[in-house]
Amino acid sequence: MYTNCVESYKLFKWLVKFHIEHNLSKVLPFIECGQASFVNENSIGKDHDTPNEIKRFLIVANGNTLVDKLIKNGMIDKSEELEFTTISEYTYFNEYFNKHRGDGAYIFHLSNAKIARVMEIANKHPKNLSSRYELLPKHFISLDGRVGNKESGNKTRLAMRIPYLPNLLDENVHTYQIKGTIHSNLGLGIVTHFNKEGMEMFYFDHNRKSPFIDKSKGIIGIHEQYEFKKSNYRLTEKKQVKLADYCTN
Numbered sequence: 286m287y288t289n290c291v292e293s294y295k296l297f298k299w300l301v302k303f304h305i306e307h308n309l310s311k312v313l314p315f316i317e318c319g320q321a322s323f324v325n326e327n328s329i330g331k332d333h334d335t336p337n338e339i340k341r342f343l344i345v346a347n348g349n350t351l352v353d354k355l356i357k358n359g360m361i362d363k364s365e366e367l368e369f370t371t372i373s374e375y376t377y378f379n380e381y382f383n384k385h386r387g388d389g390a391y392i393f394h395l396s397n398a399k400i401a402r403v404m405e406i407a408n409k410h411p412k413n414l415s416s417r418y419e420l421l422p423k424h425f426i427s428l429d430g431r432v433g434n435k436e437s438g439n440k441t442r443l444a445m446r447i448p449y450l451p452n453l454l455d456e457n458v459h460t461y462q463i464k465g466t467i468h469s470n471l472g473l474g475i476v477t478h479f480n481k482e483g484m485e486m487f488y489f490d491h492n493r494k495s496p497f498i499d500k501s502k503g504i505i506g507i508h509e510q511y512e513f514k515k516s517n518y519r520l521t522e523k524k525q526v527k528l529a530d531y532c533t534n
Contacts, residue, residue, distance in 0.1 A: 291373065291398045293459045296346060297478040299378045301487045302531040303340075304463050304476050305498060305506070307383070309489070311338045312472050316502050319491030321472030330432030332465035332474070340382060341465035341474060343440045345406065345447055346393035347458045355392070358452050360407045367392065367401035388465070390440070395459070408443055417445045420518050422511070428469035428488065438466065441477070448481045457481070471504065483513040487526070496527035 315321045315336075328334040332341070345351065355361045372378045385402065393400045418437040423430045426437065437445075444460040447453065457480065464474035468488055475488040485508065492503040508530075510522040 291393075291395050293346070293395060293478070293480070296344070296393065296395065296459070296461060297476070297485065297487075298531045299375050300344075300461050300463055300476050300478075301506075302375060302528075303379060303382060304473075304487070305528060305531070306379070308339050308463070308473060309499065309504070311336055313499060313502060316471060316504070319503065320470045324467060324470050324472045328467050328472075329427045329429075329469065330436045331467060332438075335465050335467060335472070335474075339465055339473075341388055341463050342382070343390045343406070343444060344393050344400075344461040345390070345458065346395050346461065347456045348396045349394045349399075351392060351394065351456065351458065354453055354456060355406070358450060360447075361392075361403050361405070365404060367403065369394070369399040369401045371397075371399050373398040393461075406443055408439055408446075417449075418442060420516070421445075422486075422509070422518065422520070425475075425486070426466065426468070428490065436466075438464075440464075441466075444477060444479050445484075448479055454481065481513070483511045483521075484518060485510045493525070496525065498528055 312321055315323055323334050356363045370381060372381050381400065390403050390406045391400055392403055418434045421434045426432045426434055440462060444462050447460050448458045459478065459480045462477045466474050468475050471489050471491060473489055475486050478485045487506060487508050490505050490507055493505050498504045498506045506526045508524055508526045509520060511518040512521050
């Protein structure tokens with residue numbers, strides 16, 4: 286039995302906390318009345334206007350057999366030498382991603398809390414998984430729904446498909462992402478977590494009632510939980526959250 290083990294729900298909380306503490310803090314000085322100064326009408330659904338300091342990344346996670354399975358699927362290079370680091374607490378997670386540029390893909394072994402960066406994860410999939418983005422909530426790419434889900438980027442499509450790959454179904458794979466794609470006028474992306482049972486997402490909104498993520502700018506956090514049932518994502522919970530909800534080791 287591993288003493289260093291990270292539950293899947295806890296890893297999602299780490300990503301949300303990092304997104305708030307690191308990415309939101311970088312954007313806050315640019316926000317007035319719910320509008321980031323670097324965001325214009327063409328910015329939503331894109332990431333080219335996102336400040337360079339924003340970190341965005343994809344994590345593929347499960348037990349310590351994941352690397353072998355991804356190699357067998359032709360999704361990562363067999364010759365790639367992965368350097369794993371133990372990050373069993375949020376403090377180590379925060380330190381790790383502050384050392385890295387953060388714009389990449391990572392493998393995480395939940396069973397022993399080890400992470401490694403990979404150069405690339407190939408977007409290989411059966412044909413019947415090619416259009417899963419069509420099942421996403423209408424506000425997944427943009428909060429107001431005006432940018433369609435066809436604009437989903439490569440990492441998002443990977444995040445959706447990987448848990449359903451036939452050779453990985455028995456692995457109970459989880460994928461996590463901090464997206465750089467601008468979701469609203471606040472100028473920030475969302476945090477996602479997919480597995481074969483469903484998905485969850487966290488995003489920022491502006492100027493509603495307490496609790497606030499940042500009271501001075503009227504910024505709140507929304508968490509949504511979806512169940513994958515009958516070939517569709519069904520909303521099972523939507524709630525406003527506070528930073529204390531993500532204060533976990």
